[in-house]
Amino acid sequence: MNVAVTSFKPAAEANAPAAITISGLAKSFRPGRPVFSGISFDIAPGSIVALIGANGAGKSTLLRCIPRLIEPDAGEIRVLGADVTEASRALRQIRTKVGFVFQKHNLVGRLSALTNVVHGAQARGLGARAWLHALAPHAVREEAVHCLDRVGLAAMAAQRADQLSGGQSQRVAIARALMQHPDVVLADEPAASLDPQAGDEVMQLFASLMREERKTVVFTSHNLAHALSFADRVIALGGGRVMLDSPSSRLRESELRDLYV
């Protein structure tokens, strides 16, 4: 390994409280074989961070630990100042502020694209009115169509989700995340299940919408070009720890490739 471990502290952190703070995080699925341990970093509000690493490095596990979709074994996670690790009843409230875009989009296939986007409003306490677009108030339906329009799919609002292509499905998942009005968006390899062209288009759209909305974003990726093009900062995991933490502008793809050796 010829890449020096660096630790990047964005200038913004000096003034604004971090959107996400991770301290001493550890997780293992089998005793004595930690996926990672002692992971610590802060993420500044409005920044886009790429989390990279080889298969099994723990990128997805770390991302899922943030809203506690996976329970960490040790450490502390703070999102927008709230302690996620200690939260019990408050956890749902914290999650409403965290959007999540999954690799396999996780849409309800039998429902329309519009209803899937309306589901995002469940994070805003709409209850049963966000179960189906037919039950939703006019303003929510309008907003959902607007979200679909922003991802270029307004014309397909009535289409069943399982009739959409992979790229279209991922766009609907992004629209659903927008509908949630989150402050933080986590994306687990959002382009990994798509062909290269669709993957590039989805990442381009995702990054530009997130910048427009000034969301704090953490995305995992195996695509180093995506990490360098769309992120302000790259964090690499390997051997159960942070191997590299640097602004993307200071990195070259060949340098990152060495991390996979």
Added chain:
Amino acid sequence: MSDRVLPSRLGRPTPLGFVLGLAVVAFVIASFTTSGIAPDKLSRGIPALGRLVEQMFPPSAERLEPVLWSLLQTFQMAVAGTILGLAFSLPLAILAAPSLSPHPALVWLIRSLVALFRTVPDLVWAIVFVIAVGLGPAAGVLALMVDTIGFAARFFAEAMEETDKGPREALTAMGASRSGIIFSSVIPQALPSMINTSLFSLEKATRGSVVLGLVGAGGIGIELKVSLEMFDYDQAATIIIAIFLLVVAVERASTWVRNRIL
């Protein structure tokens, strides 16, 4: 010379396997002996059956109108019992599905209750409800309701458990409520299977409702019982044909709906 050995077609039984096999064969033979199925009995029964069929034809249309009213009542009992059963099955299925239930003890409790509903035959439930609410269709509807719960709640729970966990995870991640997750992710995915189960429940209840009258729980069964006891076999034939037509019509309609929706 190769040292390959062709394996025997049947494995050599273990001593325990051999004894168990013998016990099963002995039990099957004993079952036939105990139930009194014998060739001489069958040879005597077939001519008697022939005489019965002879007396049934031509079927009598003398009491056709009351028979048709009873048939309608029977179908209405089936519809009411099925709807009530399905309405109770949905919440029970949610509580019986391990990944949706609030507590594992509740899963065990509800599954046991549903198993009890399923294992006790509908005719026995009809007797229980005749004792509880008296003779008439109400007892039949309650019996069909319990029978439907025993069938549908189990299959609803299984359909819910088999749904893709991805959309559920997406809704969990955004802080959706438990009911939100169930009604916007789990039920829409399980719906085709649930509709299928509901249609089978209606078919099953229609068949079941026919015999409930035999124990006084309303419907056409009582007409059939009276006709047979009064030796009015031609009238009994009319009732049997009417029952046959109703069951076939419901099954056909159910298949049509299933093909249209699913």
